[in-house]
Amino acid sequence: MTQAARRQLGTGGPVVAPIGLGFMSFRTGAGPDDETAATALVDAAIDLGVTLFDTADVYGPEFSEILLGRAIRGRRDALVIATKFGNTLDRDTNPRKLDARPEYVRTAIEGSLRRLGIDHVDLYYLHRVDPAVPIEDTVGALAELVDEGKVRYLGLSEPGPQTLRRAHAVHPISAIQNEWSLFTRDVEDTVPLARELGIGIVPYSPLGRGWLSGSVRTPADVSETHRKHPRFADDAFERNRTLADGVAAVAAEIGVRPSQVALAWVLSRGDDVVPIPGTRHVEFLRENVGALEVTLTDEQSGRLDAIAAQVAGHRSIRPENLGTEAPTVRVSSV
Template sequence: MAKVGRMKLGSQGLEVSQQGLGCMGMSAYYGPPKPEPDMVALIHHAVQSGVTFLDTSDVYGPHTNEILIGKALSGGVREKVELATKFGIRISDDGKYENRGDPSYVRAACEGSLKRLDIDCIDLYYQHRIDTRVPIEITTGELKKLVEEGKIKYIGLSEASASTIRRAHAVHPISAVQLEWSLWSRDVEEEVIPTCRELGIGIVAYSPLGCGFFSSGSKLLDNLSQDDFRKGILLYYVFQMFINDTYIKKKKKEMAAKKGCTPSQLALAWLHHQGNDVCPIPGTTKLENLNNNIGALSVKLAPQEMAELESFAAADVVKGGRYAGDLITWRNSDTPPLSSWKVV
């Protein structure tokens, strides 16, 4: 198995494994929750293999994924991992989603996560989605207080625009920005990623395998349960699977065969080659897939191979938004000016 090295994430001292583990699918959104003992064993295997950067959120379940992670961290495991969780998406009693970034909610959410995870301090605490009603300076200001109180170590943002990132970073250094980045989701390369690099902010890439497409192709939909959210919301991927699957699958398989790796390893290797400030966090619930993902670290790509990979998913091949109406993405994450904020 490939060796998982270490990398600096951001400029404030956070160090994580070169590849992380997205834990969402263990508890939510990708079908029914998976057996707890199996998932704890998977997390332990990941940590023993060097994948120590674990990613969760209070909305996964909701809450059940954090509880699972908390159980997995018992018995001395906590000291071996870098733990990231998120706040900012609240599910109302009627099942509707709401983004929250007001100070009282930030604090209450943090306290709730600490309790469920059964820890004293969160290593990296992200705002999961931006509350467009609250100036980002106000949200970041409360996060800064949590850092000063020792409840969180580092601050992150998820799906934030370049302007939102700049404004937040001016209040307190942002260590990492989590965003969707893969061969098929490259809109962040225009403004968001250059802004992160200018400010010395680490980049955490979620859905680096296109929500499973790069490993399963169009057959992915056939194997999804009825309550898997990918059936309904990821219209972008659904469109691409049926229109371009034959072409892309053929090209990926040809290149993977030449490299002696799998197509999903190719997709991950492409991200690993984007720079030493990029950490992909592929999620899985299977030991075999975890080991396969780690294997991507040993795949070396020359510049011409990078260009060839990118040509498979060029702009004239990949079309459409990531979600229906670009729902909850960085494109609609700008907040009101600080001068508009009135303390109630």
């Protein structure tokens, strides 16, 4: 990836490579094998020009931040490190409660900085809007962290449009992180406002939780993390596999991988869009970055555009994480 290809998140926000790396896959432990895999992946990502690395305190919890911190040691200054807070970290509670109280904001950032081994976070997201806390109070506390140099830019994950506007009125929001893929497009209700306010978009799960990778043919191919997701349920599986086959057909026409077509479609949504596909494997990382070389024709884009309306199964599995204006399809990225 070249400097010319970089994209800016928000007006005056961080400038990053067009594809980032989501680190949620590193959440099962922080032992030697995990550290070796994480370091190899980060090394390869940096070599490929990736600059945005995204994690959250709740991934594990804590393991993902710990491993990313170890992997970036000595190279942190050239990178944009993003993490998220807003879920309590009790390992015995699942689903975990939301907590966006101002006093918790400070507790959360101190923990993330310690685990990451850095003195500031470049992009700090509220992971989910807490309906019990006015967004103005949470963002006001986050603004204090910016003033203190502990955070450079602020973000929100899965906000509704009105919440986003209220938050941005307190302190500039540089990015929203929402699920966005050929299978999930409800963020497009919020994108116009984000662009009006000068806010970048960071899509998570741009590969449809594996459906768009081309690797899911039978239920046995579904990762353990996603087996309970409604879009892999028995009554949805065959229909969604047929839709994924449509993506694979476009990929075959171009001579690339289905995942590269899916990512190329997301990248084509605008130069303020920076997807963060996650993986533990260097080969898939290389494949994902290769999507930057894929160009879709208008006819191919049209065929792909029609897919979302036909997807079987909604994406909501964590309704307790919804903000007060969130649609019922909202789901946690945890």
